[in-house]
Amino acid sequence: MVGSIIPSSRFTVDKMLAPVDWHACDLFVEYGPGVGTFCRPVLDRLRRDGALIVIDTNPLYIDYLKHMIGDSRFHAVLGSAEDVEAIVRAHGFEHADYVLSGLPFSTLPPGAGPAIAAATHRVLKPGGAFLVYQFSARARDYMARHFRHIDSGFELLNVLPCRLFWGWKADEDAAA
Template identity: 30%
Template sequence: MSRKKFISEVFKSTGTIGALSPSSSFLAKKMLAPIDFDNAKCIVEFGPGTGVFTKALLKKMSPDAKLLTFEINTAFIDELKTIEDHRLEIINDSAEKIKQYIEAAGFTSVDYIVSSLPFAVIPDEIVHRILTNSDDNLSENGRFIQFQYSLNAKKKLESYFSEVKINFTPFNLPPAFVYNCKK
């Protein structure tokens, strides 16, 4: 997707897209660093956008793993559909509904959730349901990995997860914080 088309989607999105440009490869590397790809069988991605993290995840995932992506923007869904990989399932629905989709895919829990959701612009009650359902559906050693452009999400994430570590990448536009959250 061109940068011009991406920016057009940002302005049409009514607050569901929190970035002004696609994520960088530097941010993707930091987001994927905590993932044990040898043992991950079910990975969920919230807000894949144009698929920067999606493609990076698929490159590293084992052949028998599954990636469920939740995206509500139809232009981004069309972009994601150009990725040809049998392990990828594109879901046009809210991340709140994680449980029904992981069960439909034959899983009882998720090993990792990689999230690009812009919590600062999503209503608090929806963020609460997303984080509650994420925590409820993570495996015992599962991780919720989220990026944001500020440290404002730290206290919120600490109220849902037992451990929250923060990493930073200046090589993204804008620079980003990566939250690595343990169940």
Template identity: 40%
Template sequence: MIKARADGIADRAISKATAFPSSVQTPSLRLTVKTFIEYPTMVGSAFPASHWLVDRMLAPIDWQRIQLFVEFGPGTGAFTRAVLVSLPPSAVLLALDTSEAFVDHLRASIDDPRFEAVCESAANVAAVLRERGLPSADCILSGLPFSTLERYEADRTMRASRAILASNGMFCAYQMRRTIKPLLETYIGPIHSAFEWRNIPPCHLYWAEAGLGNQTVGDHR
């Protein structure tokens, strides 16, 4: 019943896709809506990220120093594909998602030797890196909906993130709500923030810098 309802809602969403930028692909939109209906606490939004959100979120990253980029909750890969455009040839992009459907979609649609998608919880990222012999992450990007995560799971994820983040690394997050802000301040370091209206839904953007102490530097718009 839930699957059939999700299929129907996804089809109706696609019929209205003209409201979205032309870069939105129908299979990705359908899968995102369907998975959101089936697992609403696991997926941050029913729609893929807009190019405005992607561009603004990734703009502050110093790509030349990135050797390992970790993405939590890649979904259908709007951010993943943009990261791969800027990622150095020798770097690695490791994406973790608990949805087998999203992971299968990414593996089937992205052919890049720098990229690997893993069906695993973000809280277990340290074990995933150890298994693959990967170094500390220079950047972590998270689209996980921290407002729907149990506090214990949110704390586990942030502790694991800090453990694998390089001393001068950055944790980036795009969120519907502000739940992640105090977690970033506690576990990662000082933050910068912004807000992007040109997305469905509009999102808060956060960039937290590791190794600079836990003192908030304030918002900028």
């Protein structure tokens, strides 16, 4: 369920977050934060009145992150990415501006990947994006069912070299 024991490199973090419009970001959600490689870089860029919700199924990671990150904008939730809509609502939001995923899509239980891609599309605001880094291109297949515009990238300076995808939710997708 973890996918990799080596945290993402700073090159992956910087490249993945580069297209984010931080001024327009009220809520940033992360799936599978693990030990929190992306959490501090996201908080460094996030507005002072923004929020970061991270969701992980592993209680050890969630306890660790709650202990390590003392920031009123940060909310670590024990749960599954499949339940993102309920989790976002429970924190007083209707939608997220960006959702970042470090989930191992190719090894998730059957049906979980498509369900997570669908729930992510529903929870995003039009103009928002689903940011995904993966060792395989499996995640892109799930994204393509919902996101018509997907940008792709590649980061060699990561263990293992990593594929990056940005799925943009178009205005006309609002009712999709």
